[in-house]
Amino acid sequence: MYEAYFGLRGKPFQLNPDPSFFYGSRGHRRAMAYLEYGLHQNEGFIVITGEVGAGKTLLVRSLLEKLDPGKIVAANLVSTQIDADDILRLVAASFGIPSKHLSKSDLLLAIEAFLVSTTAAGKRALLIVDEAQNLTQRAVEELRMLSNFQLEDHALLQSFLVGQPEFRTIMQSPEMVQLRQRVIASYHLGPLDLAETQAYVEHRLTCVGWKGNPAFDAEATKGIFAFSQGIPRRINALADRIMLAAFLGEHRRVSAEMVDQVTAEMREEHVIPQSTTFNAPKAGNPGELAGLVDLQRLLADPEAAKALAGAGQGFDAARFEERLALLERTLSTTLNAISQLIGAAQQQAAGSDSGAQTK
Structure with missing residues (x-):
């Protein structure tokens, strides 16, 4: 639908696996x-x-x-x-x-x-x-x-x-x-990190003749990464909807606000699976959330994690990778839940502001 508007030869973010779009993260x-x-x-x-x-x-x-x-x-x-x-x-x-x-x-x-x-x-x-x-x-x-x-x-x-x-x-x-x-x-x-997420989006667009139209703001890319958690299929689903929104709004640049709007719509449609119960970081403690983000970056680079763990003689690599995979799944669920809680809080705040204005 939006391909011709942006001068693309085909659909860049199809969900069906196509080797011609393979990105070597x-x-x-x-x-x-x-x-x-x-x-x-x-x-x-x-x-x-x-x-x-x-x-x-x-x-x-x-x-x-x-x-x-x-x-x-x-x-x-x-x-x-x-x-x-x-x-x-x-x-x-x-x-x-x-x-x-x-x-x-x-x-x-x-x-x-x-x-x-x-x-x-x-x-x-x-x-x-x-x-x-x-x-x-x-x-x-x-x-x-x-x-x-x-x-x-x-x-x-x-x-x-x-x-x-x-x-x-x-x-x-x-x-x-x-x-x-x-x-x-x-x-x-494992998932892509932030830099790889940006490169992945640009790679898929370039495969169909993208020349920078639409452009993606840096904050927009961060929003895509936060929502998708670096999972390629989620990136595809979100980026496709963003491209459609840009086309319908006749935009030539993808902003963070546009990404926030699309992700809010997708959450309402339950496009991203609901997460399980978890112990969220305490409100007002950004250090805990920052620690989770740093940990996600570490999980994206197992070799760095092994070095940090002091891997050396007698190091059980199989056991380490098993524990790392478990930690990664737990972190993915936690970050997803945090993202949903933030979205719900923003919607509640917006409803409160609207109610105050009508009084």
Whole structure:
């Protein structure tokens, strides 16, 4: 609707993952590096987790576009509450292996024959499972068993497991010890920081021919970051509405006031999920809120956090990243709730002022 008005070739903030819009933030570049490292290893599991809307699916699609089909046969499976009875058939279907009416034993033989023939042809088989947190324990165990297929000393299948943060908790259960032993690398994809949020917005606009119209004030970008908490999908949803508001108001500049107006509308529409109960910072204590913001910046840079923690010999990186992910989720919920409380207070104050003026 607004594309022609601003001279854009297309819609810059669509929610559907499109690899042509991939933005390599620090976190996304590192996650991609882990995936590429896994490809070179040609064995085991790579685990990537992140919040809803963090860009995991886009990351996977960007990787798939970079793969050489003459060398790697890749299958992308999006799981939805899949149990062990279905996971093998879905894996077979993803690789194009006929599986109708096959018993489990015959299905396993068919998958193994496909993997052997793929390796014999000089190619490698890669299975990517998105939304892995929906897999049951038995389904995960079936995937682990597939990793046992070997030809001499070469693994026939490599798997990438991509899911929401709760998948990290699932993996820490005692029943998952054998899977954990097969994981060669894992990474949690965190939110963008303020500078990356600005660069992300400009990157998506530039992809469709943006020439600075509309311009974004610095305070407007801060408002986008505060509302979205650096989650790319939330940034897309908000920025799209801002562009629409600028078009309807015939504005060529996006101001902080415009962002505040749009975010207030989106809160009323419940576009951002309601947060859970939390202990908010005490009123009149800006130091606590500033501390949360500083902590959010620290969470955006895990390497700096490790340095601050005194990471050295004997440092348990996996445990540290697990605790960091938990802290990040808690902080995200807290900041979201604070933002909603501030918005409600502003609306109440505005109502009070209006009532006073009518008296």
